[in-house]
Amino acid sequence: MDEANIKPVDIHEGIKSSLMIWQNRIHTRAAHPEIQVIEEYSNLPLVECYAGELNQVFINILSNAIDALKEYNKQRSLDDIRACPPAITIRTFLLEENSRVVIQIRDNGPGITAEVKDRIFEPFFTTKPVGEGTGLGLYISYQIVLEKHGGALKCFSEVGQGSEFWIEIPIRPRRVELDLS
Secondary structure, rough: OOOOEEEOOOOOHHHHHHHHHHHHHHHHHHOOOOOOEEEEEEOOEEEEEEEEHHHHHHHHHHHHHHHHHHHHHHOOOOOHHOOOEEEEEEEEEEEOOOOEEEEEEOOOOOOOHHHHHHOOOOOOOOOOOOOOOOOOOHHHHHHHHHHHOOOHHHHHHOOOOOOOEEEEEEOOOOOOOOOOO
16 A cells, blocks of 8 residues: 555544554453543544554554553552543544544543653653653654644643543645745
8 A cells, every 4th residue: 555645545444443453452351451442433524644654643642542541550449440441532523614634532541740741742752661662652643743744733631630632634735835936
């Protein structure tokens, strides 16, 4: 598949493909509760984008959400986990007079402190132990969304309230007109 060129794609298919990659980390294993994935998709048009790179953004954000939920569960009792099972909610909708698409990926994990939130898009910044993270996933995702797609990538989070990543991209990229005069 030629994923290097911009082309019209079904965003939901990209999200579903990204979820498939992480199925083994989402499903239940002994003593590890399943992470619920709640998909709330709006009716979206095809979006002109770099599909492979946008899928990488989904993969990076989902990976971080899964890591956060798994780490959070290590600190919680089984009763607490049963009362509030780990979940990732993915929601899509149109914005700004149908010219932009939003993909929200939210987890109900521990949330992110303000200090960490201010740095998460910096290159090589990680909260993971040495050898477990490079600190490049969210940095690269930020570059892909902003520079390649002319969009926005935002994080909303408070400690104890989970985290939400907001990916906003235009349905059609802006065409830069050259001034040849």
